[in-house]
Amino acid sequence: MVLVSAKRKFTSPATLMKAIAISSVVASTVLVTGCASKPLINGSTRYAAAPDFYTVRSGDTLSGIATRYGLNYVTVAQMNDIAEPYRIFVGQSIRLKNNSNSRNTTTQAIAQAAPIQRQTIALPSNTTASAPVTPAKVTTPTVAKAVTPAPVVAATGLRWVKPSQGSILQSYNLSAGVKGTRYTGKDGDPVYAAADGQVVYAADGLKEYGNLVLIKHINGYITAYAHNSKMNVKSGENVTAGQKIAEMGSTGTTRTMLEFQVRLDGKPINPANVLANN
Template identity: 65%
Template sequence: MQQVQSQEIAFQSQKWLKVAFLSVAVTTALAFTGCASKPQINNSVRYANAPDYYTVRSGDTLSGIAQRYGLSYISVAQMNDIAPPYTIYVNQSLRLKSSGKKTTTTQSYTDSTPIQRQSIALPNQTQAATPPVQNTVPQNTAPTVTVAPTPTSLKWVRPSSNAIIARYNAAGNIKGVRFGGNLGDPIYSAADGQVVYAADGLKEYGNLVLVKHIDGYITAYAHNSKMLVKSGDNVKAGQKIAEMGSSGASQNMLEFQIRLNGKPIDPATILPLN
């Protein structure tokens, strides 16, 4: 009898551990998907306690802030002229109510500023069928805005020593550089930074790693066969972070992008590609 009771207690403990693990997993997923969750319905009690303006802190997402005060994140985005994918920044001042005097905050990034976690705009997704190799980047009917690089103390290195099979072409919707190679070839971080995404949530990019750097730069490494880092890891320039593969593509390749404040940069302007 005592043995049966012990087995029952062990079963119940495992059951509750699974429930707790799933709760943590869901919470973590929501933190990184940011504003991809459904709009929240206004809650009168939480809304009454909401300030007129809220200053974004490290780890905040637009949906999380809205839910905290019983608001719809879409309404908050509209009041603050924030367009999809609803990216927000540390020290940004957000209007939560239609009345109230706005306070100003200053956002600054210096070489000594630690890298902060924040909502990161992932590459665009489309519903188009998988195209040939030269068009594996999701198609976007909106015009591509290319900006010039800004001064930075970052030291850049090539993410792959392999040959280039396609170069940046804004008109052709190629938003980065593509390296050919073999399954398992090493992929390196192009500069010092912090991993903010390492998953396969975007089908067109397969196993995708995003690294955030200082001065508004983000680098993307797509189609990996294996990812050797996880979100939150700090990486150095030249550190191996993944292995080449064909996830989300029709051949082994590395799709490498550099973005400045969310907009694509021609990697050739700052990387030693020749």
Template identity: 50%
Template sequence: MQVVAQHRQTAIAHRLKPVLLCCLALTVFHLSGCASKPQVVATRTMPSPNTYVVKPGDTLSGIAGRYGLNYIQVAQLNNISPPYTIYVNQALRLKADGTAVQPVVAPPAPVVPKQPSVPPIQKQSIPLPTPTAKTQTTPVASKVVEVTPPQVTSNGLVWVKPSTAPVIAAYDLANNIRGIRYGGQVGDPVVAAADGQVVYADSGLKEFGNLILIKHSNGYISAYAHNNKLLVQSGARVKAGQKIAEMGSSGTTRVMLEFQIRSDGKAIDPRQVIPMN
């Protein structure tokens, strides 16, 4: 009887083995199929803190976009006026919760050894006509005529016009014109109005397009907006009359240069310091 029972158990095991293998295969297939399904990861805008400390490379619009905020509202919340210049280690308030934010003073300009004199800018030599071979004349030494753009010295700085193009709009706070607008052609040269250091050369502020900011001595900052091409980078030192950009229409509807000057953070009429003739 034991032999017969063992034979029956062996036969049943042989019959159940394919069924168990099939179930195991289906289980593995089901598990592998579930594991292969793509997982959807929800993306969220970073929650904004009450304040944010500016880091190197930050722009006001970039900080606002990171937290889903409007950069103009952030500028108004921190009493920052166009062209919305910010500084490293400056604390920006991102929420209108009434908390006072301590202002951060811009870093002092690096001490530069005083130059003995300002070299003439954009010199051009024009020789006088040479007498022809048929004319008997006494040889006369050729003269050299130097052509220098008009210059004005104000508060220890030598200022020149940033463009030779015609003025299409003058400083007018009533119409929100905070500088002088020059109209010209794409590619016309834009020059530095005075010696200084480039502190911004980028397109982070859409309404100003390709923008250059130059920091000068005695608390002056000059701005050059709507350029087609920037020829200097942040950190570069420039001289008055040096070509820094080419005129364009970035951030506006026509080709022009919008030139602004700020004294201790406040917009002033550029005609107070630059030559207008």
């Protein structure tokens, strides 16, 4: 088990990717130095009441948090999809109770962590009124203007746009190891933020993903943009849907492409379920 370091605002690339389950990191074993808070209250044998979620602070360990509230750290790890060696990071929200209110609590914790506003977008009407035609006059037909497909505003509470204008190279297929949608294109083609959010990682610490950008959104969503040739944003920046955040490239892979992933509460979902049908 590894102690949390508070020297940096954001965690190391491998630890962060472990927290959102994008990839496995190399396991290592380090002795716990016992910096967790004492589990007793006023010298009694009564444990502190466990909240639904606990936000990790500097010096916390998973076993220390579990002991503080009279819980089994293995059970807590399983609830949060945290694999051995049970690494956690400062600011991470750890679920301590598995109940029906956990989703709402998660939403509140993420909304408080970044100043992201919910948006309600009115979808345009495609109904075009026909101009009346009188028998005595010949009217020139009116050519309707093309309507650009509007971003989808679904139950996610987010406004979604496509991250690339390139054609689809491979679609989401977990059985084939494809955890998102892969777009083809040329070096330097723009890569767009799929929804409003906050950049939580922009670096090349994971070779298999090359230059990687991670954006955290409301309601438990995280999006990933891999293999970029150039990154136009930094960790901590707030971005809007459709904003250029990177340029397509081939870092970490053998051909030019964008690998776009969507995670909900740490688990991969099909991007086609939330993206606009452009």
